[in-house]
Amino acid sequence: MRRAVIGGYARPRRYIRQQSTSVRFSRRELSCTRRLRDSEARFCSFNSAINVFQLQLPVTCQRFDHMREKFREYVRARTLQNWWFWIFSIIVEPLFESYNRMVSTASVEDLCRTTLSWLDQYCSQPALRPTHSVSSAHPRPS
Structure with missing residues (x-):
């Protein structure tokens, strides 16, 4: 029995699993990056609001x-x-x-x-x- 070679890999299932895992991690990383940017933007707006209120004190x-x-x-x-x-x-x-x-x-x-x-x-x-x-x-x- 011979195994098929795809993209230099002797085991195509492992290759597909590795690729899908790396895509999942990339998507999670992108999602975390977006949430971090949103949080930073909210923090800046809260900080600005606090500064406005402090000026009114x-x-x-x-x-x-x-x-x-x-x-x-x-x-x-x-x-x-x-x-x-x-x-x-x-x-x-x-x-x-x-x-x-x-x-x-x-x-x-x-x-x-x-x-x-x-x-x-x-x-x-x-x-x-x-x-x-x-x-x-x-x-x-x-």
Whole structure:
């Protein structure tokens, strides 16, 4: 029995199988390449959208001023309900100011890292003792 020789191969079935396998891999590679390009394009469009939204965010100083204003409005409203709240606000205001200066909201990681750092620096017992003694020297509002 003689075997047929096709394209230099003694076994045509193996040759056909190899060719179909290489065609399948080429198609998969092409498909993956297309999906990668689509993903890159979507990433670029998301990145552009994020940049547009970030440009609409307020400048950092404006955020501090806005937060300070909201804090003072809250203290005013609560002090009208109970004048003892004013004493509490005197103790808390320096902490609030330091929090606004030190904590970054650029990303979730920055928020966590800077908040923990702020807690260590400003909210430990030794750090809070002078705040309490200084705040007790403030005069009462009229």
